[in-house]
Amino acid sequence: MTDPAVPAATTRLNKRMAELGLCSRREADDWIARGWVRVDGAVAPMGLQVGPQARIEVDRRATGQQQQQVTILLHKPVGYVSGQAEDGYQPAVTLVQGRSHWGGDPSRQRFAPQQLRGLAPAGRLDIDSTGLLVLTQDGRVARQLIGEDSGMEKEYLVRVEFGAVTREVQAAFPPAQLARLRHGLSLDGKPLKPARVDWQNPEQLRFVLTEGKKRQIRRMCEAVGLRVVGLKRIRIGRVLLGQLPVGQWRYLGEGERF
Known part of the structure; x- marks a missing residue:
């Protein structure tokens, strides 16, 4: 049970607005500067700290701009x-x-x-x-x-070679190394989140990741002896590249x- 004598933790208003999905922090700062944000009925000043129960209202001009x-x-x-x-x-x-x-x-x-x-x-x-x-x-x-808290799926088609093997790579590539691609690799000293990795055809892998480290797929493949010769992102969340x-x-x- 919460002790009423202990004040609730506060958060900077722009961060709280972003957490609520109202806008980005940058947008929040712009709206606050324009006087478009009220907290508990009063126009909010820049840098205001708010508690979790604060009532935040946004002017219609802000939502119109957003649309x-x-x-x-x-x-x-x-x-x-x-x-x-x-x-x-x-x-x-x-x-x-x-x-x-x-x-x-x-x-x-x-x-x-x-x-x-x-x-x-x-x-x-x-x-x-x-x-x-x-x-x-x-x-x-x-x-x-x-x-920071995004776990959005991103799907890729990745054409690979394995040493001197450029055709029928799937047959030459050890299943244990495929298992490492799915879970067991680290980059920059940190373990990677589990990934879905499967053969799409004998020369092409399908990756589904929920994180996005720099050149992640290429570095993952290098770690298990594969060389990427082609990489295409075909989906982010529910949105497909499709026929574009x-x-x-x-x-x-x-x-x-x-």
């Missing part, structure tokens, strides 16, 4: 970096243009330049990998995909959820 934010699904080609430009390579966001909007997009949204403002990748995909990359203006989506062509993008649909 205009877009989330974009891009089929990233090899040779583009997920985030900031580096070593002469272009960031994937440069592919988000009117002419590369997929003609098969079922969304009725139309591309506008302001949709690029604050559009950032929610997760990474290596320069030499292809497949589904999510770019979003919505902090709620980013938190869902890459937040390489280098093209579409909007996350209104009723679509990760």
